[in-house]
Amino acid sequence: xxYKIDIExxxxxxxxxxxxxxxxxxxxxxxxxxxxxPSGCGKTTLIRCLNRMHELIPGARVTxxxxxxxxxxxxxxxxxxxxxxxxxxxxxxxxxxxxMSIYDNTVAGLKxxxxxxxxxxxxTVEKSLKAAHLWDEVKADLEKSGASLSxxxxxxxxxxxxxxxxxxxxxxxxxxxxxxxxxxxxxxxxIRVLAQDYTVIIVTHxxxxxxxxxxxxxxxxxxxxxxxxxxxxLFENPKSELTEKYITGEFG
Amino acid sequence: MVSLAYLALIAxxxxxxxxxxxxxxxxxxxxxxxxxxxxxxPLGEPGGGIGPAIQGTLIVVALASSIGVPVGVFSGIYLxxxxxxxxxxxxxxxxxxxxxxxxxxxxxxGWTLVVVAIGWSVIAGAIALAIMMIPxxxxxxxxxxxxxxxxxxxxxxxxxxxxxxxxxxxxxxSAKKGIATGILLSVARISGETAPLLLxxxxxxxxxxxxxxxxxxxxxxxxxxxxxxxxxVDWPRAWGASLILIFIILIINIIVRxxxxxxxxxxxx
Numbered sequence: 367x368x369y370k371i372d373i374e375x376x377x378x379x380x381x382x383x384x385x386x387x388x389x390x391x392x393x394x395x396x397x398x399x400x401x402x403x404p405s406g407c408g409k410t411t412l413i414r415c416l417n418r419m420h421e422l423i424p425g426a427r428v429t430x431x432x433x434x435x436x437x438x439x440x441x442x443x444x445x446x447x448x449x450x451x452x453x454x455x456x457x458x459x460x461x462x463x464x465x466m467s468i469y470d471n472t473v474a475g476l477k478x479x480x481x482x483x484x485x486x487x488x489x490t491v492e493k494s495l496k497a498a499h500l501w502d503e504v505k506a507d508l509e510k511s512g513a514s515l516s517x518x519x520x521x522x523x524x525x526x527x528x529x530x531x532x533x534x535x536x537x538x539x540x541x542x543x544x545x546x547x548x549x550x551x552x553x554x555x556x557i558r559v560l561a562q563d564y565t566v567i568i569v570t571h572x573x574x575x576x577x578x579x580x581x582x583x584x585x586x587x588x589x590x591x592x593x594x595x596x597x598x599x600l601f602e603n604p605k606s607e608l609t610e611k612y613i614t615g616e617f618g
Numbered sequence: 619m620v621s622l623a624y625l626a627l628i629a630x631x632x633x634x635x636x637x638x639x640x641x642x643x644x645x646x647x648x649x650x651x652x653x654x655x656x657x658x659x660p661l662g663e664p665g666g667g668i669g670p671a672i673q674g675t676l677i678v679v680a681l682a683s684s685i686g687v688p689v690g691v692f693s694g695i696y697l698x699x700x701x702x703x704x705x706x707x708x709x710x711x712x713x714x715x716x717x718x719x720x721x722x723x724x725x726x727x728g729w730t731l732v733v734v735a736i737g738w739s740v741i742a743g744a745i746a747l748a749i750m751m752i753p754x755x756x757x758x759x760x761x762x763x764x765x766x767x768x769x770x771x772x773x774x775x776x777x778x779x780x781x782x783x784x785x786x787x788x789x790x791x792s793a794k795k796g797i798a799t800g801i802l803l804s805v806a807r808i809s810g811e812t813a814p815l816l817l818x819x820x821x822x823x824x825x826x827x828x829x830x831x832x833x834x835x836x837x838x839x840x841x842x843x844x845x846x847x848x849x850x851v852d853w854p855r856a857w858g859a860s861l862i863l864i865f866i867i868l869i870i871n872i873i874v875r876x877x878x879x880x881x882x883x884x885x886x887x
Contacts, residue, residue, distance in 0.1 A: 419776060424702055451778030461769040465791055475777035478787055524773075531777055 370395040370535060370565040371416065376430035378411050378420055385411045387589040389430070393582075398557055398566045400580035400597065402573060404617065408589040409569040413537040416567065417453040418446035434535070451475075453535040454528035459544050460520035462512030462527070468504050471512040471523055475531040490530050498526035499556050518549025525556065536560065538568040542575065554579050573613055577601050585609045641861050648858030658823040658834060662848035668859050670825045671839035674740075675866070677826055678819060678835055679809050681744035686751030687801055693752065694759025694797070699785055701764075710760075717753040724749050725814035733818060738832040743819035747811060751804040758800025762793040802874040806867045812837035836863045 371393040378386035385408045393399050401409045414420040415428055418439060431438045439449045462471045470477065472491045495501040500522040512523055521541060528536055542550035557579045560566055570576050576583050577597060584594040593600060593609045604610040611617060652667050659666030700706050728746030766789050774784040820832040821842060840859045846852035
């Protein structure tokens with residue numbers, strides 16, 4: 367088994383409030399890893415530490431190491447911008463750029479970084495939208511506003527936008543929580559397909575979703591990693607009493 | 619409650635409408651084709667027009683904007699992006715103070731800084747008006763940028779776009795309507811300013827003759843005509859010049875509205 371990301375002794379703070387405590391875990395390549403836990407347990411902060419988005423918040427701080435293919439993304443001289451090009455992110459609420467067309471949204475990452483080769487952009491748009499299972503629905507309307515799509519389509523557009531910069535890892539922060547069940551189920555199917563080519567890490571408060579889409583699951587509570595293992599084991603034979611209580615719905 | 623609101627609305631509209639109606643009634647008789655094109659006659663002399671005043675206003679306002687808009691917009695970006703920095707807090711406070719400085723003081727500033735050195739000039743007027751513009755543009759730019767949702771900024775940053783580029787592309791283009799409105803407000807404000815211009819460009823009856831020379835401007839011309847003892851000849855001209863000033867401001871408004879209209883119909887933000 368190959369590990370893509372190796373998190374070592376990760377701690378994170380907002381000001382003086384510590385939100386992650388000594389997290390150590392290894393994330394497998396081309397698998398879906400789910401992070402579950404009650405609200406405020408630090409799930410979102412954990413994935414935001416993986417693409418160095420956490421440090422953008424004033425007063426936020428991180429210690430520890432996060433190795434991507436063996437290289438520390440917090441290492442000296444590492445540019446967070448390059449890290450973010452390798453580790454893409456999809457947010458909780460679909461956030462296409464409202465002033466851009468579907469086409470421009472898809473290649474926003476390339477265009478904003480100065481790529482203007484029309485041929486390459488065209489190719490990337492088609493490839494990314496196909497990979498996000500959106501191409502057939504929008505191929506005739508590429509010049510329409512990204513905001514004119516339905517919520518589920520917008521979220522797939524955001525996935526296409528993340529795929530267009532050819533990342534190796536995709537982080538998803540509760541990607542279906544703002545969507546209806548049909549749209550959510552399409553995204554879940556898509557996540558399974560994406561795992562063939564990408565390492566996917568998904569934060570979810572929905573345990574059924576974690577059980578359906580993920581290969582491995584991590585349970586976080588009060589900023590600590592309580593249990594981490596294969597999804598099957600964690601849901602069927604939880605080792606920790608706390609995990610068992612959480613997945614059986616006693617709290618959370 | 620609703621009728622009270624209507625009453626308040628009417629109370630607010632009466633002065634506005636009466637100014638407009640009065641200006642049109644009294645000024646329209648002075649306006650003719652030659653009124654736009656001819657040089658300004660001496661007080662009391664029939665004929666002539668206000669051509670140089672229109673030209674002068676456009677030149678002074680354009681020059682003031684070319685100084686004031688970039689300085690104001692970039693200051694606004696700085697204040698919005700580094701809102702917690704100590705220097706930002708100080709700058710924001712001073713900017714608010716500057717907003718409320720009486721315009722005659724800015725005229726004296728322009729006079730001391732430029733007129734004393736090179737004489738009454740377009741440059742002096744433009745600097746005085748630019749200083750008047752800067753705090754308005756700075757404040758509205760900062761407000762407009764702060765209204766851009768954080769999710770928009772995060773979306774771009776997560777795509778590996780550097781922070782400065784995110785600000786200059788995604789954030790600015792989301793805020794452009796608000797910024798354009800601020801610029802428009804400040805242009806409209808300085809177009810009608812009289813006090814700083816009296817002390818800097820002096821006024822003139824002739825066409826523009828260089829940036830270091832005095833020039834005419836609409837507000838100054840309105841002022842001069844209105845001070846004339848030859849009321850039958852010159853007062854209608856003052857009204858006519860006011861009317862044209864109002865129309866210039868109206869046209870600026872329309873241009874900005876047209877230029878910043880939403881590409882995809884209703885606003886999505």
